[in-house]
Amino acid sequence: MNSQHHQAPYDKFAKFYDLEYSHKDNDLDFYLALARAFGSPILEIGVGTARVASRLAAAGFSVVGIDNSALMLKSATQQLSHLKEMLIGHVQLVHADMRNFTLETIFPLCIIPFRAFLHNLTMDEQLETLTQIHRHLEPGGILAFDLFVPLYQVISASEWHDKIGEEELHPENSGVSIDIKIKHRPEQQILRVTNSYFNRQDGKTRSATMNYRYIFRYEMEALLRLSGFQTIEVYGGFEKQRYNYHSGIMIFIAKRA
Ligand SMILES: C[S@@+](CC[C@H](N)C(=O)[O-])C[C@H]1O[C@@H](n2cnc3c(N)ncnc32)[C@H](O)[C@@H]1O
Incomplete structure (x- = not known):
């Protein structure tokens, strides 16, 4: 575990996060379907309070979730303790920064739900994060994430x-x-x-x-290409609607080239 001693931006949100988002569920079936298609273990970047990870674990998938906020991870641990004991082991929480982490495992699938990628605030940070993910994916491995569209x-x-x-x-x-x-x-x-x-x-x-740091569609595709990924799909919603700027959401499915 890489320990970060400084306060992370989300430490101050942790206590309140679930009041606002624990009921968000419009993305869960989408990420579950990816897990079914591409298998586990799944690397989740910015796992937060384990809103998505706990659902994946409950469906039998193993997740390694990283986050740089110790307090979000503390809340995730509490969340996961509600899962049946046999499933708790399916989620491993790692206190680490998405821009700089090293794990033992190589994954078939990496997900970054709920726009956590937008917390990379410079192009260097964006590329560092994508490079770390690339290092942790199998050849042909899949990276899937959602962003908001800058309307x-x-x-x-x-x-x-x-x-x-x-x-x-x-x-x-x-x-x-x-x-x-x-x-x-x-x-x-x-x-x-x-x-x-x-x-x-x-x-x-x-x-x-x-x-x-908001990102436009083709800016994201360029960042992916620069980092050794090939964009396979860009959706405009979690029901796999075609990308549509006005939907306010964009979902990228990319493959480690
Ligand atoms: C919008 S929340 C998403 C949480 C969770 N994935 C969900 O869908 O509910 C973004 C998460 O990214 C984490 N995060 C932000 N910057 C990070 C960084 N540099 N490294 C790792 N995690 C980071 C935050 O601590 C927070 O838990």
């Missing part, structure tokens, strides 16, 4: 706000609501997202910030 109507703004009320979070009785502030730095293709979590019960607000 013109969204990135035409330089700053905007959003709010998520208590009733929209799970569980509904947490007493927490979220105020979201997004700053756009177009010259860097970066969206800086600050979530302020207000807890009605103790009256306190806790904030956490993360950055996404």
Whole structure:
């Protein structure tokens, strides 16, 4: 295990992450189908609270999940303890950075669900991550991941706000609501997202910030090609719809050339 002593950006999100996303399930069948087609063990980059990994493990697949946030991994460990004992061993959590990791295993399939790849903030970081994945895939191995599409109507703004009320979070009785502030730095293709979590019960607000470097479709295909991957498919949704800019989502399936 590579240990990272500094705080990772997601450490501050960890406590609240599942309130917002534990119920997200629109991508699960898609990643399960890939596991069925390409086999395990599966390398999951940015495994987070094991939302996807626990589902894969419950279906009998082995997953090695890496994440650079110790607190997200702590939450993943709790999540996995709810799985039947015989399945818990199917997920191995590794505290490591996607830009620089070494594992013993070579994988037939690597997945990066829920746009974790966008946390690479420079071209060097993007290429470093793809190089590490390439090293850990079998020849002909598959890399699959989803990104959000940088929609013109969204990135035409330089700053905007959003709010998520208590009733929209799970569980509904947490007493927490979220105020979201997004700053756009177009010259860097970066969206800086600050979530302020207000807890009605103790009256306190806790904030956490993360950055996404958004990527356009052909920029992603170029990054893949530069790193020794061949793009096989680009989908516009988890039902394998054809890529459509306006769908807001793009999913890449690439093969280690
Ligand atoms: C949007 S979350 C996705 C979590 C999970 N895969 C899911 O689908 O719910 C992104 C994850 O990527 C992790 N991450 C961000 N930068 C990372 C890095 N450089 N190395 C490893 N993990 C990273 C974060 O800690 C976080 O858990």
